[in-house]
Amino acid sequence: METILKEFFGYSTFRPFQKEIITQILKGKDCLVVMATGSGKSMCYQMPPLITKKTAVVISPLISLMQDQVMGLKQRGIRAEFIGSAQTDLSVCSRAESGEFDVLYMTPEKACTSSSSFWSSLLHKGVSLLAVDEAHCVSEWGHDFRPEYQKLDTLRHHLPKVPFVALTATATHKVREDILSSLTLQDVFTTVSSFDRPNIYYGVKTLNRTSAFREELAQEVLKDVTEGGSTLIYCTTVKDVEEVTKTLVKVGVDARPYHAQLSSKLRTETHRAFLRDELQVVVATVAFGMGIDKPDIRRVIHYGCPKSLESYYQESGRCGRDGLPATSWLYFARQDFAKGNFYAAGAMSFERKQAILDALSSAQKYCVSPECRRATLLQYFGESIGGVASGNWNCGNCDNCQRRGGLQLLNMAEPAHLLLTAVKLCGGKWGLNMPVDVLRGSNAKKIVENGFDKCPVHGVGRSRSSLWWKAFADQLLAEGYLKEQRKTYMNNSFRLVSVAERGESFLSSSLSGEASLMLPLSQEMVDEEQKQSGLGPELPSDKGHASISKHLQSLGFIEAEIKLYNHLLEARLNLAKKSSAAPYAICSETVIQKIAKARPSNEARLRMIDGVSQWLVLQHGSEIISTVKDFSAELDLSLDFTESTIQRPPKSDQPSSARKTDQKVTPAKEEAWKMWQQQGLSISVIATLPDRPKPIKEETVIGYIIECATLGYELNWERFCQEVKLTKAKAGEIRMAIEDVGSLESLKAIKEHLPESFSYADIRTYLAMESCGVSLPDEVGPLKMNSDPNTAARSSTQEPNLPVQPSGTDRSPLMNSEDEGTPDALLTTPAYISGGSDRITISRRKVPAWVVQPESKKSKVKDA
Numbered sequence: 001m002e003t004i005l006k007e008f009f010g011y012s013t014f015r016p017f018q019k020e021i022i023t024q025i026l027k028g029k030d031c032l033v034v035m036a037t038g039s040g041k042s043m044c045y046q047m048p049p050l051i052t053k054k055t056a057v058v059i060s061p062l063i064s065l066m067q068d069q070v071m072g073l074k075q076r077g078i079r080a081e082f083i084g085s086a087q088t089d090l091s092v093c094s095r096a097e098s099g100e101f102d103v104l105y106m107t108p109e110k111a112c113t114s115s116s117s118f119w120s121s122l123l124h125k126g127v128s129l130l131a132v133d134e135a136h137c138v139s140e141w142g143h144d145f146r147p148e149y150q151k152l153d154t155l156r157h158h159l160p161k162v163p164f165v166a167l168t169a170t171a172t173h174k175v176r177e178d179i180l181s182s183l184t185l186q187d188v189f190t191t192v193s194s195f196d197r198p199n200i201y202y203g204v205k206t207l208n209r210t211s212a213f214r215e216e217l218a219q220e221v222l223k224d225v226t227e228g229g230s231t232l233i234y235c236t237t238v239k240d241v242e243e244v245t246k247t248l249v250k251v252g253v254d255a256r257p258y259h260a261q262l263s264s265k266l267r268t269e270t271h272r273a274f275l276r277d278e279l280q281v282v283v284a285t286v287a288f289g290m291g292i293d294k295p296d297i298r299r300v301i302h303y304g305c306p307k308s309l310e311s312y313y314q315e316s317g318r319c320g321r322d323g324l325p326a327t328s329w330l331y332f333a334r335q336d337f338a339k340g341n342f343y344a345a346g347a348m349s350f351e352r353k354q355a356i357l358d359a360l361s362s363a364q365k366y367c368v369s370p371e372c373r374r375a376t377l378l379q380y381f382g383e384s385i386g387g388v389a390s391g392n393w394n395c396g397n398c399d400n401c402q403r404r405g406g407l408q409l410l411n412m413a414e415p416a417h418l419l420l421t422a423v424k425l426c427g428g429k430w431g432l433n434m435p436v437d438v439l440r441g442s443n444a445k446k447i448v449e450n451g452f453d454k455c456p457v458h459g460v461g462r463s464r465s466s467l468w469w470k471a472f473a474d475q476l477l478a479e480g481y482l483k484e485q486r487k488t489y490m491n492n493s494f495r496l497v498s499v500a501e502r503g504e505s506f507l508s509s510s511l512s513g514e515a516s517l518m519l520p521l522s523q524e525m526v527d528e529e530q531k532q533s534g535l536g537p538e539l540p541s542d543k544g545h546a547s548i549s550k551h552l553q554s555l556g557f558i559e560a561e562i563k564l565y566n567h568l569l570e571a572r573l574n575l576a577k578k579s580s581a582a583p584y585a586i587c588s589e590t591v592i593q594k595i596a597k598a599r600p601s602n603e604a605r606l607r608m609i610d611g612v613s614q615w616l617v618l619q620h621g622s623e624i625i626s627t628v629k630d631f632s633a634e635l636d637l638s639l640d641f642t643e644s645t646i647q648r649p650p651k652s653d654q655p656s657s658a659r660k661t662d663q664k665v666t667p668a669k670e671e672a673w674k675m676w677q678q679q680g681l682s683i684s685v686i687a688t689l690p691d692r693p694k695p696i697k698e699e700t701v702i703g704y705i706i707e708c709a710t711l712g713y714e715l716n717w718e719r720f721c722q723e724v725k726l727t728k729a730k731a732g733e734i735r736m737a738i739e740d741v742g743s744l745e746s747l748k749a750i751k752e753h754l755p756e757s758f759s760y761a762d763i764r765t766y767l768a769m770e771s772c773g774v775s776l777p778d779e780v781g782p783l784k785m786n787s788d789p790n791t792a793a794r795s796s797t798q799e800p801n802l803p804v805q806p807s808g809t810d811r812s813p814l815m816n817s818e819d820e821g822t823p824d825a826l827l828t829t830p831a832y833i834s835g836g837s838d839r840i841t842i843s844r845r846k847v848p849a850w851v852v853q854p855e856s857k858k859s860k861v862k863d864a
């Protein structure tokens with residue numbers, strides 16, 4: 001598993017739960033995976049097909065999401081496609097049926113309407129799992145209910161014994177139960193991880209939908225985007241989208257709108273440009289919500305309160321999926337809270353309507369809370385925060401926790417007394433507007449008609465704004481001094497406010513003048529107070545900004561390294577353009593950071609960096625290395641910097657030892673390796689050491705050293721090549737000889753295809769280097785990798801190529817294994833060359849024993 005992880009995904013270690021889940025899927029178990037956004041759920045269904053060589057069918061709700069995933073997988077050398085209305089390639093269905101894809105995405109509609117014969121053909125070829133992504137869509141209690149998801153259980157008949165895997169980032173207990181029953185998951189392996197996204201800064205601010213406010217916001221966004229990275233702004237209406245976009249463009253931000261009223265062509269183009277970093281900001285309605293799978297979004301802004309806390313978590317979770325610092329700002333206006341009836345208008349059942357209204361209430365509570373945002377979110381999803389009350393929790397990375405002075409408590413007894421009295425006066429028959437208007441001294445008709453203008457509290461709260469009082473009322477509601485009751489009239493739901501028991505006892509004690517009521521001011525109250533003092537609401541300025549350069553500095557990057565990082569980002573952009581892919585699909589920014597720090601001078605070193613896949617090295621290794629070399633020289637940075645950013649390949653659990661393998665070699669071989677590698681003796685000296693009873697052949701020594709190297713012992717290949725005199729030209733000829741022979745079975749046959757001057761040592765060294773995935777050193781010239789699958793055919797005029805990508809219809813290197821070894825058998829078997837004379841594919845084989853043994857002993861040694 002670790003080998004496949006490194007090979008295709010470039011990572012050295014699994015994230016929490018991934019390995020357990022994959023193991024359970026391989027055992028055929030149904031799984032329910034509830035893990036935070038960006039935690040790496042996709043890996044759980046993307047890896048089993050690579051291990052079992054059977055297609056994984058993935059149900060996904062949005063075409064755009066599927067397209068992103070397919071693009072990303074293809075960039076990793078994984079054969080993926082989607083079936084859905086936007087698919088223009090008519091051959092995909094039949095190719096899918098013939099088991100051609102590792103991962104096949106389908107919309108739920110397509111999955112449920114596909115014919116039995118489609119499923120039986122696919123099943124016949126092998127199906128490793130059926131994954132239901134965004135599984136919360138099955139539940140009416142989920143924030144994104146999709147009726148067609150409820151029919152997915154019918155696929156059970158088509159795919160008997162295939163493990164079903166439901167995945168979601170947002171599932172409350174109720175939703176989880178719905179998922180289990182709707183998909184008829186049985187004997188389920190359930191994983192629920194923390195919902196925390198520690199790299200995201202959460203903040204909330206009030207908003208007024210005026211052009212002046214939008215302009216201020218746009219200036220803030222402009223400041224942010226100059227830091228780099230993408231920004232996503234969610235609006236609740238098309239009007240907001242248009243207005244915000246217009247203002248952003250006016251101040252010079254590269255922004256485009258995205259909503260359902262735009263043509264699908266325009267939307268696709270915007271989506272494409274955003275993914276490819278050709279567009280900095282997208283302003284979208286939530287239609288863009290789940291459909292965006294870009295890991296390097298640095299900030300998400302909600303312009304208006306979201307419909308629910310689930311959707312807020314999901315949408316805000318779109319930023320920082322690469323684990324780097326990101327920010328999520330939510331701007332709300334009080335009128336957003338009054339949209340419940342509008343949202344619930346289409347609800348088919350009473351329960352659904354209640355669910356929609358409750359969901360909005362939870363989002364409202366989040367907006368107005370003075371407590372830690374993170375703690376509020378985590379608790380909402382049922383996660384314990386270590387037994388600490390959220391009011392006392394300090395995550396240090398949200399607005400409330402960072403507010404100057406923290407959550408300072410103030411004695412709010414006086415305004416509490418006034419508000420509770422006004423509410424009591426209204427007799428529980430009104431919403432919050434009435435008592436607030438009374439306090440503010442309104443003489444509106446309904447106030448006069450009800451005689452509230454004659455009551456003692458009428459007008460005593462004038463000095464504070466209506467919004468301040470409402471924000472304060474939210475505090476009293478949250479603390480249990482007030483209570484709300486929902487009433488439905490003419491199909492509309494209203495919230496009536498009254499004094500709760502706690503409020504009654506406060507009122508009684510306050511009459512005696514003893515009461516104190518210590519509460520923190522919420523951000524909204526602070527904003528209102530500032531507004532009244534003429535300062536206007538404060539926009540997020542120095543805090544909560546995702547600055548990658550600051551982050552790099554905190555990681556110990558010096559200025560030159562940050563510059564190199566930026567050059568590498570630019571190089572990545574160019575590579576992405578050339579491959580028509582999104583830059584993040586080439587490699588993540590975290591990987592770029594590691595490359596900028598490690599500054600590998602060759603492909604072997606590049607490969608050792610965590611996050612660098614075999615595919616990345618094959619496709620873009622040489623360009624990356626030349627960028628590193630050129631700019632390191634320009635910036636006066638040394639190459640091959642080693643520190644913790646470089647991770648050893650899997651199984652390298654002996655950090656300081658030169659040996660990185662569990663496999664044993666004989667003492668004589670290890671001794672020869674030690675003398676050569678560690679003591680610096682030459683091959684001829686080792687062969688003729690005076691204390692040997694009898695000299696041994698140099699070829700034997702070479703065989704010993706190569707054997708150690710192929711088993712993972714460190715080797716200075718550059719020196720070795722010099723000593724055995726293997727040059728780039730020679731390597732090219734050996735390569736062609738192998739192609740002509742068409743097999744690696746006989747070293748002798750290969751030698752006979754070569755001029756006399758070639759030794760067995762040359763051939764063995766060449767093969768061993770390739771099996772270790774090492775490039776020829778510089779002075780010998782790097783071995784070029786052919787990155788275009790379609791030009792894999794050999795031409796005599798072409799520069800000889802080393803491992804060639806499989807063509808689109810071929811299995812990926814691992815999949816093409818001809819020796820059909822078990823996955824374990826592949827662990828130590830690097831890429832090898834096989835194939836006929838005009839097509840070359842890579843297969844992964846055990847290294848034939850003769851690579852490391854003198855030819856004379858070949859017949860005695862069984863292929864490992």
Ligand SMILES: Nc1ncnc2c1ncn2[C@@H]1O[C@H](COP(=O)(O)OP(=O)(O)OP(=O)(O)O)[C@@H](O)[C@H]1O
Pocket residue numbers: 011012013014015018035036037038039040041042043168169295317321322588
């Ligand atoms: N083992 C790993 N080591 C390092 N990075 C990983 C690992 N597994 C996944 N990732 C990276 O984490 C990021 C998020 O992964 P992924 O898209 O699978 O998250 P997710 O849980 O499906 O998120 P969402 O719910 O938002 O769709 C990706 O960039 C992915 O490559």
